[in-house]
Amino acid sequence: MAANRRPTLADVAREVGVSAKTVSRVLNEDGPASARTREQVLAAVARLGFQPNLMARNIRVGGPDTTIGLVVPDLGNPFFGAVAGSIEDRVRERGLTLLMGSSADDPDRERALTDKFLARRVSILMVVPSVGADHAHLRQHRAVGLPVVFVDRPGAGLATDCVVSSNREGARAGVTHLVGYGHRRIGFVGDLPTRLYTRRERLAGYREALRDAGLPDDRLLIASAHDQHDAGEATARLLALPDPPTALFAGNNIVALGVVAELARSGRKDVAVVAFDDVALAEALEPALTVVAQNPEEIGRTAATTALARLDGDRSRARTVTVPTRLIVRGSGEQRVSASA
Amino acid sequence: MAANRRPTLADVAREVGVSAKTVSRVLNEDGPASARTREQVLAAVARLGFQPNLMARNIRVGGPDTTIGLVVPDLGNPFFGAVAGSIEDRVRERGLTLLMGSSADDPDRERALTDKFLARRVSILMVVPSVGADHAHLRQHRAVGLPVVFVDRPGAGLATDCVVSSNREGARAGVTHLVGYGHRRIGFVGDLPTRLYTRRERLAGYREALRDAGLPDDRLLIASAHDQHDAGEATARLLALPDPPTALFAGNNIVALGVVAELARSGRKDVAVVAFDDVALAEALEPALTVVAQNPEEIGRTAATTALARLDGDRSRARTVTVPTRLIVRGSGEQRVSASA
């Protein structure tokens, strides 16, 4: 019960009868040390259960901490989970540890998190920027050598490295797939807010595909949803239109869940669907869900690689890397337009 | 380009013409400060873009760092993502930040992560323990006041708080559901390794349900898989048995994906299924997937609440909290046994 304090370097030194510096030397394999001393020190360390205080070390050494700060909108979203896992894989070999937080797409929460990360002197800062967040304040940190990377979306007010999916091209390919099966009225169910980069890009890709096909862009066919439930309702509303869509394009993984669930609920097998971002069990649906798959592992890896290069002194211009998406045709896009139209 | 050093408290103090302590006071709203001084300090802080070094502060204050270390097997698994998000939600109000890492269920990686977290003097340590990991080394830290909580599985070699799902009861309820529809040969597809706590508990629940129903426990009906792909193959093997199961129980979310995908691939609608842990789109499958849903949010919340109570001085005995599961009947468990048997 005695809240005994943790042993320090000095405790170990005292135990062995050497100076603190000697212990430090042994532990960091810095400078020389006699075999005998080394042995004694190591024994004492084990005996006392000494664990060096990394914060104290960092303070003295002055360099950045061996952590990497990552802000995502939602830890529970599998897409961001996959990105985070990929980042971790890539930076682990460099001894970096992940400091993570979720912003809920709230600029204030994002700012609070990045401020905390900066106060901890993270080695690298990665952010999935929230709509409305400004990142001008990060400029000074970047200037002092902190790599800042935006992930999934570009940030505002700061020119720095950025890794995104090929949202526009992907959406265009997905919608073109639907057009190819004769659909002329294709609904778009996007996420919110409408100013969200991914939403805008994917909508733009949708519109490009329509234009390519000479189809009109009917605003009535464009819906939005915050979450899976809303996406289901938006789907129902679209299908209840006087002149309803015969196909739907889902703007992200969460929306896709809602769209697919609603079609299943209402037994509408006649509506073609393509979703942006892959979802679990897509291939087990009937029909199996055709998707524009993102590559979260590659996004994470690229972001990490870019940041590490900066850490190693890469001073080249900020670049935006676009990670390709891939149309995975599984069937749901192939419902032909019925004669009713 | 000049890798100028970051401003320190002393820089701010010099800029204003006061002592470092005064700046410290203003920033921490410690002690008094004249309106004028406060104003000047704040202005200088903004002008220099000063951000206090949290590590230095922590070192001096001596308490634990305002971080919480969390080790999960896989950041990309939505179950652990949901747990992590829930923990973060709960501890954010206390100003704690998440330090996260994935162990890949490897005891060495787990140990490396916990050691790093301990070296950072985390306020709380939460671990989803890997099979084969020993946690005796954590005892001394717990003794010094560090709350240690095992999540999803009990740890070995250390009696401390633990939060788990009602694995056994849940599995039993799920299998009983299948028994209720006349199934006498029910396959179990579990995860690996077989020594995994959740695997063993769920298998035990499965066996209890069989025993309750007076059904034999046929070892041939028990399969294992590491990942989704393997689970699909295991499913195929089970169904290819001379006397195959008419129903399957999937032992976790990943296995469920494989089982369901394989049944879809082979067009086997006659096989009943119940899965442990909910999966996205379960309700959109045909038939919709009946699951024993876990409650990752509640698991995370409970783990966090328990740990915070310890931080606040709760010295009561270590307790294991079991978070209830819930059978969500959606249809896939209701395929009746065909006459062929």
Place this chain on the structure above:
DNA sequence: GTGAAAGCGCTAACAA
């Protein structure tokens, strides 16, 4: 091969 002293950036304790 080892140690003493100084200092990293910050705050506790005591003055003034």
Place this chain on the structure above:
DNA sequence: TTGTTAGCGCTTTCAC
């Protein structure tokens, strides 16, 4: 209301 001194746990620097 403000400043001074000392020291958190560690490493750097320089001496021996």
